[in-house]
Structure formats: C-alpha cells, structure tokens
Amino acid sequence: MAEPVKLIGCFGSPFVHRAEVALQLKGVPYELIEEDVNNKSDLLLKHNPVHQKVPVLLHGDRPAICESLVIVEYIDEAFDGPLLLPSDPHDRAVARFWAAFMYKECKDSMWIALWTDGEVQARAVRETKKNLTLLEGQLQEGKRFFGGEAIGFLDIAVGGMSHWMGVFEEIAGVRLLTEEEHPTLCRWAKEYAADETVQRCLPDRDRVVAALTPRKELYVSIAKAMAAQK
Structure with a gap:
C-alpha cells in the first residue's frame, strides 16, 4: 500500500x-x-x-x-510518472538556473515595480521587463512550454505569471507583462493556464483578487523596504 x-x-x-x-x-x-x-x-x-x-x-x-x-x-x-526535470544533466542544470534566476533576480524588481512609484518604480519596471525578455528567450521556437511539448520543472517554477501576475497587476494598476513587448511569454502563459491538469490547481481568479486586495498596503510597505535596501 x-x-x-x-x-x-x-x-x-x-x-x-x-x-x-x-x-x-x-x-x-x-x-x-x-x-x-x-x-x-x-x-x-x-x-x-x-x-x-x-x-x-x-x-x-x-x-x-x-x-x-x-x-x-x-x-x-x-514518484513514477512523466519527468518534470529533464533527463539530460545539462538541461536539468539550465532549468534549475532559470528557476533560481526568476526567484533571485526577478522577484524583488517585479515587486518594487508593482507597489512603488516615481523613479524607484520606473527603474524597477525597466529591470523587470529586461528580465522577462531574458526568460522569454528560453522558450524554444515551436515549443509550447519551457519543458518542450509537456509542462516541466521550469514551467511550474514560473507558473505564477500565468495567473497571479495578472491579479497583482490589476490590484496595483500596473502592467508589466504585455503581448506587445513579450508575445511569446504571453502565449506561454495562456497555454499553461489552459492546460487541463493546471486548471485543476488554479484558484478562482475573482476569489484571489478579493482575498489579496485588502493586503495592498502591506505589499506597498514591503516593496518600499525592499527598495530601500537596494
């Protein structure tokens, strides 16, 4: 058993x-x-x-x-089942690198871009969009996902962009990910969110907005503290 x-x-x-x-x-x-x-x-x-x-x-x-x-x-x-990380050691290392890149390099600038204002925000927006362009470059032409034709480790690592990023953008009144600037990444986000397995794990968007909106002041204070440390 x-x-x-x-x-x-x-x-x-x-x-x-x-x-x-x-x-x-x-x-x-x-x-x-x-x-x-x-x-x-x-x-x-x-x-x-x-x-x-x-x-x-x-x-x-x-x-x-x-x-x-x-x-x-x-x-x-x-557990048995389809591999999430690539079988090739080099490809595994690359997937781990980009997952870490999103967490270490992109997270702070993205948060500051959403919840601050003025020149501090403008710098963070530029940095965030540059990082999104670097990530977009990892989507191979003709492939649905970072992992190829099936969802893999890197897709899961950055999957929050397919659902939560739009929620945060709506609450903050800021657009960071647009089809004009990052069409391939936006296409990927739609593909990921539309996947049948992923949909079973996605919370209702309206409920997420309702749950997170009251925390806006907290997000602003966290972003200001992060910006002060940069």
Missing part, C-alpha cells in the same frame, strides 16, 4: 500551486490540508519550524519537505 501523501497549503498561494501541479502531473493521490496563515496551526509549526510557511509536503512517516521548488524536485524523484 502506498504511503499517504499530505500537502499543507492555503488558498490562493502560487507556491502551493507549484506543489499541487507536480503531484497532479505525477498522478499522486494526496490530501490537501488548508492552513489559515493568519492563525498558524500546530501542524504547520511542527513540520516547518524554520520558516513557518506553506507549502509543506508530508510523505508517510518521513520528515517533512518544505520550500515549493524543493518539494517539486522531491515529487519528481520519489
């Missing part, structure tokens, strides 16, 4: 989405335990005492796996 798989998550998180898509693509049955991030449970604090964040993957009696991309890699290696 297969060991039970449980995923501690919460509504509307792009990071939880990564873990869910990986499990769905692998065909792994799992139980989703929804967490109230404003009132963290003993279960979450027990299994992720370091960061106290979701997602957290529980697989049988093993120690918990934390951090979304670490979880995706674990799922890829621990």
Whole structure:
C-alpha cells in the first residue's frame, strides 16, 4: 500500500500551486490540508519550524519537505510518472538556473515595480521587463512550454505569471507583462493556464483578487523596504 501523501497549503498561494501541479502531473493521490496563515496551526509549526510557511509536503512517516521548488524536485524523484526535470544533466542544470534566476533576480524588481512609484518604480519596471525578455528567450521556437511539448520543472517554477501576475497587476494598476513587448511569454502563459491538469490547481481568479486586495498596503510597505535596501 502506498504511503499517504499530505500537502499543507492555503488558498490562493502560487507556491502551493507549484506543489499541487507536480503531484497532479505525477498522478499522486494526496490530501490537501488548508492552513489559515493568519492563525498558524500546530501542524504547520511542527513540520516547518524554520520558516513557518506553506507549502509543506508530508510523505508517510518521513520528515517533512518544505520550500515549493524543493518539494517539486522531491515529487519528481520519489514518484513514477512523466519527468518534470529533464533527463539530460545539462538541461536539468539550465532549468534549475532559470528557476533560481526568476526567484533571485526577478522577484524583488517585479515587486518594487508593482507597489512603488516615481523613479524607484520606473527603474524597477525597466529591470523587470529586461528580465522577462531574458526568460522569454528560453522558450524554444515551436515549443509550447519551457519543458518542450509537456509542462516541466521550469514551467511550474514560473507558473505564477500565468495567473497571479495578472491579479497583482490589476490590484496595483500596473502592467508589466504585455503581448506587445513579450508575445511569446504571453502565449506561454495562456497555454499553461489552459492546460487541463493546471486548471485543476488554479484558484478562482475573482476569489484571489478579493482575498489579496485588502493586503495592498502591506505589499506597498514591503516593496518600499525592499527598495530601500537596494
């Protein structure tokens, strides 16, 4: 009998989405335990005492796996099904590099571009669009996804752009990803969001907007603090 798989998550998180898509693509049955991030449970604090964040993957009696991309890699290696990371070592390294690039290089500038104003925002917008152009260059001509014809690790890593980026742009009143400037990336985002497996893991957009809009002031304060450290 297969060991039970449980995923501690919460509504509307792009990071939880990564873990869910990986499990769905692998065909792994799992139980989703929804967490109230404003009132963290003993279960979450027990299994992720370091960061106290979701997602957290529980697989049988093993120690918990934390951090979304670490979880995706674990799922890829621990379960049968289509490979999420490429089989070729070089291609695996490239996928990991671009996933890290989006997190380390793009995340801060994108956040500052959304939630600040003036010259600080203008610089961040320019940096964000430059980074999006670099990422777009990884989409091979004629291929549907970064992973080829099937969704792979890098698609999952940057999948938040297909759903959440538009939500944040709507709340902030800022456009960063446009078909005029990044047509291939926009085409990819539509393809990703339209995938049948991905759709099973996408939260209702209107609910996400309603849930995140009240946090706008918090996002602004975080972005200002990030900009001050640059």
